[in-house]
Amino acid sequence: MKNNSSNHFIKAFETELKTIENKVSLIQNEIIQIKAFTTSEAPVLKSTKMFTLYDNKTNSVFDLSFLGFRKHFNKFFTEYLNNNKTSEVNETSQKAVEFAEYYKWLNELKVPKTREKFSDLNNEQKLLALHYLFPSLRDYTQNQLANVLSQILNIGPENIRKNLSALYKKDSEIRTIENYEKLIELFENKTFETITNKLNWEINQMS
Structure with a gap:
């Protein structure tokens, strides 16, 4: 052509x-x-x-x-x-x-297909949600988690590794009121009451 x-x-x-x-x-x-x-x-x-x-x-x-x-x-x-x-x-x-x-x-001509968007969580919020949903994630090394979660979340392992390092810091840029409020919306269900109580406690500590 x-x-x-x-x-x-x-x-x-x-x-x-x-x-x-x-x-x-x-x-x-x-x-x-x-x-x-x-x-x-x-x-x-x-x-x-x-x-x-x-x-x-x-x-x-x-x-x-x-x-x-x-x-x-x-x-x-x-x-x-x-x-x-x-x-x-x-x-x-x-x-x-x-x-x-x-x-x-x-x-x-190929028209790119628009993927249906199922989540409006950003990468930090996704990782934070997994942290509260599965506390046992702390039992694994950051490299182990980064390699596995990069496949599950379709996020580069380096980004995950960086956020994992920040996740457990007291003054982490991931642990923000905005992110916590977003997760409360996500877990706003009686089934996840324990998690939402923990999130509200985190916000109160920051206020």
């Missing part, structure tokens, strides 16, 4: 894509519109002895309304998709090649 940095079809679509929430739908519609455009003739809007006016408007991002008679354009488009070259080199074939590259790019 060619370097598409100067492809104006791609540039226009990337600009539009940034403003659309349902990106997958936009991509799919554009591909459908291109298929329909390149496999049909343009409807005639007006025809006289002097000229014929064609309707090349579509429900798409790409704009080829200026094209006029599209038979040769469509032929070059298909030639390039099939053989990576066209039977002629002219302004129309060059535009068709650019459009074909755009079509290929759309088909290869």
Whole structure:
């Protein structure tokens, strides 16, 4: 595939894509519109002895309304998709090649999937929650915990090791009223009453 940095079809679509929430739908519609455009003739809007006016408007991002008679354009488009070259080199074939590259790019475009967010706890709060939920974690070395928790929490082991070191300090930057209040919300259930009582005690000590 060619370097598409100067492809104006791609540039226009990337600009539009940034403003659309349902990106997958936009991509799919554009591909459908291109298929329909390149496999049909343009409807005639007006025809006289002097000229014929064609309707090349579509429900798409790409704009080829200026094209006029599209038979040769469509032929070059298909030639390039099939053989990576066209039977002629002219302004129309060059535009068709650019459009074909755009079509290929759309088909290869990957839309990153947004992971569903289940937690609004930051990394420090997650570690603090585990500390109160599983007091026996103190029985393991920091290296052992860092390696295991990095896999469970999807956090770098160095960050975990650093927070573990701070976790057991009296004046720790992890042990803040804000973090404790967040955990009280998390454990606000009769099942975890012992933990919430401990958290409230910690806050009172800091007040």
